[in-house]
Amino acid sequence: MxxxxxxxxxxxxxxxxxxxxxxxxxxxxxxxxxxxxxxxxxxxxxxxxxxxxxxxxxxxxxxxxxxxxxxxxxxxxxxxxxxxxxxxxxxxxxxxxxxxxxxxxxxxxxxxxxxxxxxxxxxxxxxxxxxxxxxxDAERVTALAEAESLIRDLVNTPAADMGPDALQEAAEALAKEFGAGCRTIIGEDLLTQNLPMIHAVGRAAESAPRLIEITHGEAGPKLTLVGKGVCFDTGGLDLKPASAMALMKKDMGGAANVLGLARMIMATGLKVRLRVLIPAVENAVAGNAFRPGDILTSRKGLTVEINNTDAEGRLVLADALALADEDDADLVISMATLTGAARVALGPDIAPFYTDDDRAANLLSAAAARVADPVWRMPFHVPYETMIEPGIADLDNAPSGGFAGSITAALFLRRFVSNAPYMHFDIFSWNPAKAPGRAKGGFGQGPRALLEALPGILEDN
Missing domain, CATH: 3.40.220.10 (Leucine Aminopeptidase, subunit E, domain 1)
Structure with missing residues (x-):
């Protein structure tokens, strides 16, 4: 309703x-x-x-x-x-x-x-x-509520009914509602169009891996949103225990949140040239699954040593971010349910975000307070770069030691954005207990704060 x-x-x-x-x-x-x-x-x-x-x-x-x-x-x-x-x-x-x-x-x-x-x-x-x-502004408030409802529905739907194909259908329905363009690259076409890590992560699943793209708007700054669409994460060959797999239907929360944000942007008429990229996969187990010890070559040409197949989200995001960075965007934002380390640091309620832009960070923090969408800035701590460099490849997808897991994941992703200003959100997108206005289950983290802050962040672009 x-x-x-x-x-x-x-x-x-x-x-x-x-x-x-x-x-x-x-x-x-x-x-x-x-x-x-x-x-x-x-x-x-x-x-x-x-x-x-x-x-x-x-x-x-x-x-x-x-x-x-x-x-x-x-x-x-x-x-x-x-x-x-x-x-x-x-x-x-x-x-x-x-x-x-x-x-x-x-x-x-x-x-x-x-x-x-x-x-x-x-x-x-x-x-x-x-x-x-x-x-x-009743229309704006209604638009925020409808976008939140979309996010919750997508995250709450179990993987049997929200696989990569269903996520594509949801994106296509959103694009149709607002007259946006939508195209999808599926299966083996990912290899011919140089998106090899998206293909590697999702090739073992029954529903083929894909990259979903929405475009909308012909004027204003170029804004690209990239959302992690891992529709279920078994952990791959580094299989998760049952307790850790129970909520993995929500591992596409990044995709859900960027679709929600895109809906807010289109419904409120924010003047941007919007592009949404969603690598949609299921990290499944089969004879053709990617393996620990494999070295993958990314779209950008950087090689990645796979030290844990359960660190797959950053792999699919990397190819999508490299694609985003080729378009001279004024701002690239990624959103992903990426690390447990972020939850240990800030709990389920606060969305950690990363940016090198102090002004953007201040605008976002102030906006978040106004719209009750709490965020907290985390550091791109350069000295930790060595932790993601394994020696036999350019990058390590799962550094040993367990320290600074959210930061090292963010640093990994930043390697794939060389040209555009970049902001990354390591969200949870799940409310573990009912609270006023927030049912237990999926929920949005960051979209309202971003919508409020984007005019100021983009005004000089």
Missing amino acids: PLSFADPSEPSLPLHVIEQDALEDWQAGQSDLVRSWIAANGFAAKLGQVLMIPGQSGSADMALAGYGSAATRARKRFCLAAAAEKLPEGAYHIASGLPEDAQSVEALGWLMTEYAFSRYKDQSPAKARLVAPEGI
Whole structure:
């Protein structure tokens, strides 16, 4: 079901958003009946508390939503969504109490309470609907919510139904919706078009490896997005244990996030010449699987020693990044569920990113705070370059020792982008526990922050 605001022309119930320390003042302007009802029901305006206030007829006359304290809100995102999920079915409009600078983010969080992954079983999302607060860009907020819904659906779908072929279909559907171009290079054609590492990683799977390309826009800076589309990762011949394989349907989270970002860009009309590249593969086990000890030659000509077939994401990204770098792009961004080291460092909630551009990093960090899409800059630490140089090949896909795994992966990828400014996101794209506005399962990391920051990052290009 599309995520959307309630029709403002239809009846809706006033909703008062009340901070804990403002409850007493708010009650002072209410009737004795309202004050006694609040007291009888123990409403203290704690974060996520809701209370329906009856009128003279006995039906609801207004609703209250607890907004907690500044300290409790600092520990959450989408704080109003905590209340929205508990309100009875119906339409509501903000009558008072929601700070103007929080309205867009809280409205987005409310829309995302309507999300449910219902492909295999009917689910029950929140049914309280919000009239878009006056003053927000409702179309933009809706576009963000729809893109988030796309990301979640793609990541949540199991690999049996979201293999390389299905990911291609999803990309083609998105391109068709916005009148974008879309082409795909499949199977042996990857070799004839010099994308050998994408072919090597995916050749053992039943669904052939492929490179998906979307293009959109004829004016503005050239922006290329590259997303890791490993639709399932067994680990290859370096087979993962079952516990590590359980969530590998989400190993195409980078592809899902760049498709979500592309959707945001096209829906909001950001003036860029957009190019999306998705190497889509399944890292499977068969007699023709690539092996530990193999040395692959990349599109760029750099040779790569395979010391672990489970470090396959950087291989497929490398060929796609080399292709992206041949196009004189003004900015290349890669997104990938690439390393467990990033999760150890920053947990599942924060998206690590890498860039050599201090100005871009500052713009992105500031933008992330405004749109509740947390990111954290990590270093391209040059002294670690020696860790990815094995001696018998130009690069090592899985340096021994286990130190700085996210950084060495980022350094590996940077070797394939020589011309364009480059930014890399090592995301998780999975919410391990339900939170306000965020169901358990797949979710977007970085696209909202990037959309907010891109006009400033690209303005000089």
